[in-house]
Amino acid sequence: MCKLQVTDNELVACFIKGEESALQSLIIRHERKIYTSIYLMVKDRELADDIFQDTFIKVINKLRSGNYNEEGKFLSWVLRIAHNLVIDYFRSLKRMPLVHENEEYSIFDNLPLMDENIEDKIILEQVHKQIRQLIEELPYDQREVVIMRHFGNMSFKEIAEITNVSINTSLGRMRYALINLRKLIKDNAIYLSVS
């Protein structure tokens, strides 16, 4: 019997041996990061649901066919599968958002103002919602790097390899994303109380 508090690789091994509960543990452990990553890329809950399921169907099939040798990088591996499915989806629609850093984009006027007199918890939820909206409005290239770095725990080198760009480009995209977010937060007087 496999225990719950084990490494990802141990759970993967348990699942391959036939224990479905190990897969359940892996999903519970990582579902928030994986689902949020997909959602922030596609910006649609129903589509995110579909891609989340398709991602794990691929994960299951790849694990059973012996196509997993990531050694401690299960989450990154799953996020790469999810990322490829998102790319496939946009390609199928022929509407891959190709917005680049140097282009002007109008995300600065798309934010509701915050009521300063509501309770702390509600304020925090509002801030989370606003930050999520701001990330959703970032150009795809920048959003992708933010997602892979912060939800996939991938290094800039790994992100560069997956997205077929140089490390400097992936680092630059993160820089643009963070600076854009900083400007938007200041412009819209969003108060970030947690450091």
Place this chain on the structure above:
Amino acid sequence: MNESCTLNELVLYLHNETSLLQTVEVQNAIDTDEEIAEVFDDLKKITGYITEISIRPAGALRESIINYARLSRGTK
């Protein structure tokens, strides 16, 4: 932002990806330059929030994945 610390270096430092030498240089820039310190503080807060905004998928999604795993066992 002065020449002793570029924004790229600050972003790398924020994500713990600087070399030892870069780490010392960036930390020194933060300690001695108010503008850099302010930018770093803001970016640190923003990245702190990014990881807090995650969404949990519906439980039914997990169930359907587990069901697929059960039903497809032995068919691959």
